[in-house]
Amino acid sequence: MSLTSIVCKLLESIVRDKITEHLDHNELIKPSQHGFVKHRSCQTNLLEFMEIVTEAIDQGDAVDLVYLDFSKAFDKVSHQKLILKLNSHGIGGYVLKWIEAWLSGRRQRVVIKGKFSGWTIVESGVPQGSVLGPLGFIVYINDVDGCATDITTMKKFADDTKAANRIRNEQDKMNLQQCLDKLVKWAEEWDMQFNINKCKVMHLGRHNLKYSYTMNGVELKSVEEETDVGIKLANNLKPGLQCAAAAGKAKFVLSQVSRAFHFRDKSVFLNLYKQFVRPHLEFCVPVWCPWQEGDKLVLEKVQMKAVTMISGLQSKEYEDKLKELNLQSLQERRIRYDMLQVFKLMHNYDDVDRRQFFQTAGEESVRVTRQSSDALNILTTRCKTEVRRNFFTNRVAENWNKLPENIKGAGNIKTFKSLYDKIPEQH
Numbered sequence: 247m248s249l250t251s252i253v254c255k256l257l258e259s260i261v262r263d264k265i266t267e268h269l270d271h272n273e274l275i276k277p278s279q280h281g282f283v284k285h286r287s288c289q290t291n292l293l294e295f296m297e298i299v300t301e302a303i304d305q306g307d308a309v310d311l312v313y314l315d316f317s318k319a320f321d322k323v324s325h326q327k328l329i330l331k332l333n334s335h336g337i338g339g340y341v342l343k344w345i346e347a348w349l350s351g352r353r354q355r356v357v358i359k360g361k362f363s364g365w366t367i368v369e370s371g372v373p374q375g376s377v378l379g380p381l382g383f384i385v386y387i388n389d390v391d392g393c394a395t396d397i398t399t400m401k402k403f404a405d406d407t408k409a410a411n412r413i414r415n416e417q418d419k420m421n422l423q424q425c426l427d428k429l430v431k432w433a434e435e436w437d438m439q440f441n442i443n444k445c446k447v448m449h450l451g452r453h454n455l456k457y458s459y460t461m462n463g464v465e466l467k468s469v470e471e472e473t474d475v476g477i478k479l480a481n482n483l484k485p486g487l488q489c490a491a492a493a494g495k496a497k498f499v500l501s502q503v504s505r506a507f508h509f510r511d512k513s514v515f516l517n518l519y520k521q522f523v524r525p526h527l528e529f530c531v532p533v534w535c536p537w538q539e540g541d542k543l544v545l546e547k548v549q550m551k552a553v554t555m556i557s558g559l560q561s562k563e564y565e566d567k568l569k570e571l572n573l574q575s576l577q578e579r580r581i582r583y584d585m586l587q588v589f590k591l592m593h594n595y596d597d598v599d600r601r602q603f604f605q606t607a608g609e610e611s612v613r614v615t616r617q618s619s620d621a622l623n624i625l626t627t628r629c630k631t632e633v634r635r636n637f638f639t640n641r642v643a644e645n646w647n648k649l650p651e652n653i654k655g656a657g658n659i660k661t662f663k664s665l666y667d668k669i670p671e672q673h
Contacts, residue, residue, distance in 0.1 A: 255377055257344070258348075258376060258377035258378045259377050261341055261344060261345065261378060262377055262378045262381055264341060265332075265337055265341065265378075265381060266284070266381065268335075268336060268337065269335065269385075270284065272336065274335050274336070274388070275384065275385075275388060276388055276389075276391045276402075277598075278391055278394075278399075278400050278401050278402050279384055279388065279402045279403075280294075280401065280402065280403045281380075281384065281402065281403040281404030281405075281406070282380040282381060282383075282384055282404060283384070283597070284597065285595065285596050285597035286596065286597050286598070287596075288403060288475045288476060288477075288529075288530055289530045289532065289533060289587070290596050290597075290598050291401055291402075291403045291475055292474065292475055292477060292530055292533040293532065293533055293587075293598075293603070293638060294401065294598060294602065295399065295401045295408070295410070295474075296483075296533055296637060296638075297602060297603055297637070297638075297639055298398060298399050298410070299311070299410060299450060299483070300483060300631075300633055300634045300637045300639075301634065302398070302412050302451075303450060303451050303483065303631060303633065303634065304629055304630050304631045304633075304634035305630075306451075306453070306630075307412045307413070307414060307451060308412070308413040308414075308449070308450065308451030308452075308453055308454035308455065309398070309410055309411070309412055309413065309449075309450040309451055309454075310410065310411055310413050310419070310422055310447060310448075310449055310450070310454070310457065310459070311408060311409075311410040311447065311448045311449075311450060312408065312409045312410070312422070312426065312445065312446070312447050312448075312459060312466065313407075313408050313445060313446045313447075313448070313472055313474070314407040314408065314409065314429065314440060314445050315440060315441045315444035315445050316405045316407070316433075316438060316439070316440060316441070317438075317439040317440060317441040318439075319383070319404075319405035319438070320371060320372050320374065320379065320383055320405070321370065321371040322370055322371065322437060322438050322439060323370055323371055323372050323382065323383060323386050323437075323438075324369070324370050324436070324437045325349045325350070325369055325370060326369075327386075327436055327437060328349070328372075328382055328385075328386050329342065329345070329346055329349075331385050331386050331388070331389075332345065332382070332385060335385055335388070345378070345382075348378070349373075352367070352368040352373070353365045353366060353367055353368060354366055354368050370437065372386075380404065383404065383405070384402075384404065386436070387402070387405070387407075387438075389432075390402075390407070390429065390432055392428075392432075393425055393428035393429045393432055394409055394425050396421040396424065396425065397409055397410065397411040397421055397422055397425050398410055398411045398412050399411075403475050406474075406475055408474065409422070409425055409426075409429075411425070413451075413454065413455065413457065419455075419457045422459065423459055423460070426459055426460070426461050427461075429461070430461055430462050440461060440462075442461045442462060442464045442466070443464075443467075445461055445466050445467075446466060446467050446468070446469045446472060447459050447466045447467070447468050447469070448468070448469055448470070448471075448472055448479075448481050449468065449481060450481055450483065456468065469481075471487055475530075476529060476530065477529075477530055477533060477534055478490075478491045482633075483633045484538075484633060485534040485535065485536045485537075485541060486536070486538070486540075486541050488534045489534075489536050489541040489544045489545055490544060492526055492527050492529070492545065493527065493544045493545055493547070493548050495526040496523050496524070496526040496527050496548045497548055497551070499522050499523050499526060500519070500523045500548065500551065500552055500555075503515075503518050503519070503522060503523065504555055509557065510555050510556050510557045511557065511558075512556050512557065512558055512559070512571070515552075515555065515556050515557075516556060516571060516573070519549075519552045523548070523552060524549070527545050527548060527549070527576060528576070528579065528580070528583065531580055531583050532580075532583050532584050532587045532638050533638065535580050535583075535584065535636075535638070535641065537632075537636040537641075542576075542577060545576050546575065546576050546577070549573075549575070549576055550564055553567045553568070553571065553573070554567075556571070559571070581645055582666065582667075584638065584641065584642045584645065584646075585642070585645060585646060585649065585666060586659070586662070586663065586666075587638070587642075588624070588642050588646050589654070589656070589659065589662050590659070591603060592606075592622060592654070595659060603638070603639050604624045604625065604639055604643070605624070605625045606621065606622060606623060606624060606625065607620060607621055607622070607623040607624075607625060608621030608622065620647070620651055620654070622651070622654040622655060623646070623647045624642065624643040624646050624647060625643070626640065626643045626644075627640060649666070649669075650665075652665065653665045653666055653669075
């Protein structure tokens with residue numbers, strides 16, 4: 247990397263930090279955005295969304311969910327209109343002038359087998375691979391939430407956007423359709439474009455009337471499953487599809503690792519498994535944690551296979567091999583992930599409102615009972631459906647409430663993990 251490139255990246259980082267500080271201080275980025283935002287992630291995006299959807303289904307309502315697909319999203323951003331958007335967010339002065347200079351004068355050409363096209367001026371698109379580009383993009387689409395004021399929810403992870411509405415009557419259907427019409431109009435106004443052939447609608451709920459929706463006069467395709475920020479979501483909201491997909495990816499990677507290493511030393515192979523295989527089995531797992539034994543076994547079998555590949559183990563049974571390797575079962579690790587996510591919510595490590603997930607015993611309106619003896623205890627609620635009963639909000643209460651007070655009130659995440667891992671029952 248040249249000295250000029252290093253200096254440019256350094257300046258980008260300084261400008262990005264300055265803008266981020268301004269946006270955070272003034273709370274200008276809409277809470278629907280979870281991509282490239284501090285203390286938000288794929289997991290917070292999915293948890294917030296699934297909380298809303300599972301609660302609606304549990305209450306007997308239908309939900310229509312539309313997955314939106316921007317066509318070449320990052321490449322469509324108009325440089326002139328991006329400057330207007332940044333200015334409307336209170337970013338001006340030398341910072342805005344620097345960004346304007348940074349965007350201007352960019353050229354590109356195509357090279358194929360040593361043949362060069364002519365140079366073309368680039369008038370749109372945030373520069374790919376840049377430090378500042380992603381932040382510019384989320385500012386550019388920040389006001390798209392104005393199209394969703396009459397529907398239940400809209401969630402974004404960078405350009406991955408979904409809109410959902412409870413459907414109780416014809417008016418609810420019309421509200422969602424009007425939202426889609428506004429989105430098309432917004433895209434036209436700001437030189438963006440939806441790839442309508444890839445925009446899809448999913449109908450959730452037993453009594454869903456399965457209304458049809460259009461964008462720009464084209465009827466959206468109805469699907470029974472879709473990949474949502476890396477997670478397979480089925481219209482029954484059960485995690486079986488994701489379990490199978492996660493296990494499939496993990497087994498594929500495990501097979502590659504096993505072919506590359508014929509001598510499977512305990513230390514080396516175990517580290518390879520932890521680094522390259524297990525993450526596929528645990529990505530955003532608090533969102534889709536399985537409760538049926540068949541789904542649990544689909545995941546656990548991958549670890550069972552990995553363990554049997556390790557050379558030099560004395561034990562024969564799977565549980566004994568785990569102890570010999572100082573390894574937890576995937577089920578134990580899923581509970582740990584749950585508890586860690588609750589801790590983050592309770593102590594505001596994630597930038598989401600904990601109250602949308604659960605009520606704690608320390609809140610004023612709570613009646614004093616055995617369950618409310620600890621202010622950090624989670625109060626349980628009754629659920630009608632299997633999906634809602636086993637979703638994060640309700641699933642975590644029993645295990646969390648059993649934790650000692652010093653663990654629930656730990657000073658930071660590192661201390662929480664250390665104290666939690668010392669609980670005898672976890673080993």
